[in-house]
Amino acid sequence: VLIWYVQMSNTKGMIKEAKSINLSLHFLEQVIISLRDQTLHAKQASGPPPSPHPGDPIGSGSRSGRGFFVPYRNSVLTNMLRDSLGGNCRSCFVLAITPETVHFEESVATCRFGQRCGEVKVEITANSEVGLSDQLKELTSKVRGLEKQLTGIEDDRRRLSVELTKERELRIRQTQSRALTAQEQVACKACVQELLAVAKESILITSTSTGTPAEAEGRAKAQEIIEASQDKLFETVEAMDKSVLVELSTALGGLVQSMFIDRETTKARIAAEEKQRRQAAEEAQALANREKRDADQILSGNFNQLESSAILPEVLKQMVLKGAIFIKYSRLGMKDVRNISISEDLAHMTWRPLVSSGKAKSEKESGSHPLQFFDR
Amino acid sequence: MCPDIRLADGSSRSIIDLVIPPDADPGLVHNNSATGKLRYEFDHVFDANATQEELYNMVAKEKILGVLEGFSCTVFAYGQTGSGKTHTIFGGENYAERGLIPRTLGTLFTELRLKKSRTPAFTYKCQISFTEIYKEVVYDLLDPNRTSTVREEWTPVQLLDSANGLVLKNLNVFDVENEEQALQLFFMGNNCRLTTSTAMNAVSSRSHAIFTVLLESEGIKTDQTIYTSSKVNLVDLAGSERMYKVRCPESPSCAP
Numbered sequence: 001v002l003i004w005y006v007q008m009s010n011t012k013g014m015i016k017e018a019k020s021i022n023l024s025l026h027f028l029e030q031v032i033i034s035l036r037d038q039t040l041h042a043k044q045a046s047g048p049p050p051s052p053h054p055g056d057p058i059g060s061g062s063r064s065g066r067g068f069f070v071p072y073r074n075s076v077l078t079n080m081l082r083d084s085l086g087g088n089c090r091s092c093f094v095l096a097i098t099p100e101t102v103h104f105e106e107s108v109a110t111c112r113f114g115q116r117c118g119e120v121k122v123e124i125t126a127n128s129e130v131g132l133s134d135q136l137k138e139l140t141s142k143v144r145g146l147e148k149q150l151t152g153i154e155d156d157r158r159r160l161s162v163e164l165t166k167e168r169e170l171r172i173r174q175t176q177s178r179a180l181t182a183q184e185q186v187a188c189k190a191c192v193q194e195l196l197a198v199a200k201e202s203i204l205i206t207s208t209s210t211g212t213p214a215e216a217e218g219r220a221k222a223q224e225i226i227e228a229s230q231d232k233l234f235e236t237v238e239a240m241d242k243s244v245l246v247e248l249s250t251a252l253g254g255l256v257q258s259m260f261i262d263r264e265t266t267k268a269r270i271a272a273e274e275k276q277r278r279q280a281a282e283e284a285q286a287l288a289n290r291e292k293r294d295a296d297q298i299l300s301g302n303f304n305q306l307e308s309s310a311i312l313p314e315v316l317k318q319m320v321l322k323g324a325i326f327i328k329y330s331r332l333g334m335k336d337v338r339n340i341s342i343s344e345d346l347a348h349m350t351w352r353p354l355v356s357s358g359k360a361k362s363e364k365e366s367g368s369h370p371l372q373f374f375d376r
Numbered sequence: 377m378c379p380d381i382r383l384a385d386g387s388s389r390s391i392i393d394l395v396i397p398p399d400a401d402p403g404l405v406h407n408n409s410a411t412g413k414l415r416y417e418f419d420h421v422f423d424a425n426a427t428q429e430e431l432y433n434m435v436a437k438e439k440i441l442g443v444l445e446g447f448s449c450t451v452f453a454y455g456q457t458g459s460g461k462t463h464t465i466f467g468g469e470n471y472a473e474r475g476l477i478p479r480t481l482g483t484l485f486t487e488l489r490l491k492k493s494r495t496p497a498f499t500y501k502c503q504i505s506f507t508e509i510y511k512e513v514v515y516d517l518l519d520p521n522r523t524s525t526v527r528e529e530w531t532p533v534q535l536l537d538s539a540n541g542l543v544l545k546n547l548n549v550f551d552v553e554n555e556e557q558a559l560q561l562f563f564m565g566n567n568c569r570l571t572t573s574t575a576m577n578a579v580s581s582r583s584h585a586i587f588t589v590l591l592e593s594e595g596i597k598t599d600q601t602i603y604t605s606s607k608v609n610l611v612d613l614a615g616s617e618r619m620y621k622v623r624c625p626e627s628p629s630c631a632p
Contacts (some may be wrong), residue, residue: 017582020511021614024584028613076512077584077613079535082542084450084609090439092419094431094464094476096455099424101397106456106616108394111416113454118418126446131594131601138600 027075029113035086035120038068042121088124093117178242188237188245195256196226196233198263291354294325295337325354390421428467432479440483443591444491446604450611451476457615465585465612466566477562477587477610484589484608485555491595500593503549504558506565507533510583516547517565517585549590562587585612 072082084091095114097107130138180188203219203226323341330336340351352366394414420434439449453461453476467475484502491498506517514533522530534545552558569585589608594601 017511021582022616024509024512025613025616076509076514076535080507080509080514080542080544080586081450081609081611083448083607084611087448089448089450089607089609090442091450091452092435092439093452093454094435094461095418096453096459096461096464098456098459103456103459104394104397106459108414109616110455110459111392111394111414114418115416124447126442126604127448127606128446128602128604131603134600 024075024077027071027078029116030071030074031078031085032113032116032120034068034070035122036116038070038086039119039121041068086120086122088127089122090124091117091122173243180237180240180242180245184242184245185237188240189234192230192233192237195259196230198259199226202259202263202266288354291325291339295354390418392416392418392421428464428473428475428479431464432476436476436480437483440480440608441487443484443589443606443608444487444593444604446606448607448609450609452611452613454613455615459615461615462612465587465610478559480589480608480610481555481558481562484591485558488593495596498593498595500591502552502558503590504552504561505547505549505588505590506561507544507547507586507588508569508583509586514544514547517568518548518550518561519546520548558589582614584614586610587612 070086072078072085078085083089093114095110097103097110129135200223203222320340320342321344323339326338326340328336328338337354338351339354340349342349348368348370350366350368392415394416396412396414422431422434436449436451439447439451443449451465453465455461463473463475465475465477467473467478488500488502492500504518508515508517510527514535515527515530516533519531524530531546533547536543536545550557550561552561565587569583587610590605591607592603592605594603596602
């Protein structure tokens with residue numbers, strides 16, 4: 001056979017043939033090396049590093065940015081068998097070698113090629129698929145099952161959340177359901193005392209304003225009741241459960257607070273009223289004193305000494321606007337002292353007896369009259 | 377068995393030791409001169425006495441059965457000139473020495489017939505193509521419109537890239553119903569290969585031959601219709617050898 005080769009190899013076509021064969025086999029080997037590098041790299045990422053291969057041509061499995069570039073397109077053979085080499089395909093290589101020493105190097109090259117092929121690993125899957133109508137049927141039943149499951153889960157969730165809430169409430173009650181400690185009892189008693197004090201005080205505060213004897217009696221009775229209820233309340237506190245206390249305090253919280261606030265405001269209001277009343281009394285006293293003095297001055301003819309009036313017309317007018325004291329002589333020559341004032345629009349004149357002269361003796365001593373003669 | 381190759385059968389994988397001859401190129405074997413041999417490990421190693429049947433059962437049978445489930449498979453034959461690639465893939469002179477292609481077709485159609493008899497609803501479509509790559513040009517070995525016997529005048533198959541992958545233009549794909557039809561196509565293509573290369577007998581290893589079987593099936597499995605599609609490629613690569621060796625007439629083992 002080889003003699004044939006020798007003869008044929010002398011022709012140009014033969015050399016060309018051999019060149020293209022060797023080239024395409026070389027490209028096949030390159031593809032295999034790239035695929036093997038890909039496999040080793042994938043293994044390296046997850047397993048132990050691969051042993052280096054000294055016989056490999058440098059840069060045969062070139063890496064591109066994203067992964068390994070496999071040079072399928074270098075030859076027609078690899079391009080055509082692209083799917084068989086690196087795709088979804090079980091591939092096997094049958095290597096043929098000659099057991100002759102003269103072909104030793106070819107045998108080594110063949111074995112080395114085979115070794116590299118054996119290191120390529122590809123994931124394969126069967127190209128099979130279920131018919132569409134069957135897929136639809138299967139998926140529909142699956143969806144139905146899942147929907148059912150979902151409803152069940154939803155129901156369970158709702159039920160569980162209700163149970164959880166109940167459980168939580170129960171646990172809170174359990175942790176709080178116990179007799180009060182001594183400290184808590186003392187605090188509670190203090191609280192009760194304070195409350196009772198507030199109640200008593202509020203009764204006292206209201207009783208400062210005058211009332212009928214019956215009302216006063218009612219208040220006294222109420223106070224007695226409050227005092228009597230303290231012992232009873234203390235007993236209750238001693239027997240009280242913590243959970244009851246908690247509930248009670250949350251329920252009463254607003255009420256007690258408003259009670260305290262009410263007490264403060266009431267106190268403040270009463271103090272303000274008291275002050276006002278005192279001031280008014282003082283002012284009234286001062287006015288009465290002044291008028292009394294003036295009246296005495298007028299009766300004794302000492303007009304210049306008047307405190308509450310003046311003689312000048314404008315001053316007089318101002319005086320009359322404020323209210324001034326005049327002496328009215330009756331037909332019988334009796335002197336009546338009157339406080340006379342004119343309304344601000346100078347339309348009405350009013351008169352009244354002096355503050356100090358006690359109660360009006362008759363209707364005539366005070367009154368009002370429209371003024372028509374004044375030049376306003 | 378020549379003394380410079382020794383088979384060392386491992387438990388699960390097989391090891392082949394190449395004993396380095398004393399006159400070997402030192403550049404090739406420099407790392408292994410201490411042991412005096414090169415060790416390679418393969419899935420399986422066959423010796424010279426292995427029969428075609430043994431090889432087929434070990435190499436391809438399981439994969440061919442997988443094809444019926446939708447797994448694609450490819451078998452390459454690689455090696456130097458005269459080492460027996462074509463013999464492995466195509467076969468020898470007689471029936472017992474038939475190679476991987478006829479055996480594959482035999483297994484495929486036997487299994488398909490079996491499946492059909494078991495479930496009558498099972499249907500399949502089998503297609504065959506047979507191509508050859510010669511000097512970087514793809515030729516269709518089964519082209520029925522071919523008039524010339526000169527290879528240069530054949531219509532080459534064009535490789536076109538498309539969105540769905542590679543498209544082979546001018547390639548004939550034949551529907552086959554049974555093993556006989558498939559074998560007929562195989563022999564036809566094989567004949568073409570040989571007859572066009574009568575000028576030089578060894579030209580069969582001067583080109584890459586690709587025998588492709590496409591299988592699509594529709595079957596019922598647990599009340600579901602299942603479609604599968606798979607592909608078998610059987611590739612006979614051209615022989616690799618060094619030019620200088622070819623040109624060397626003084627080589628002692630050059631006798632045929």
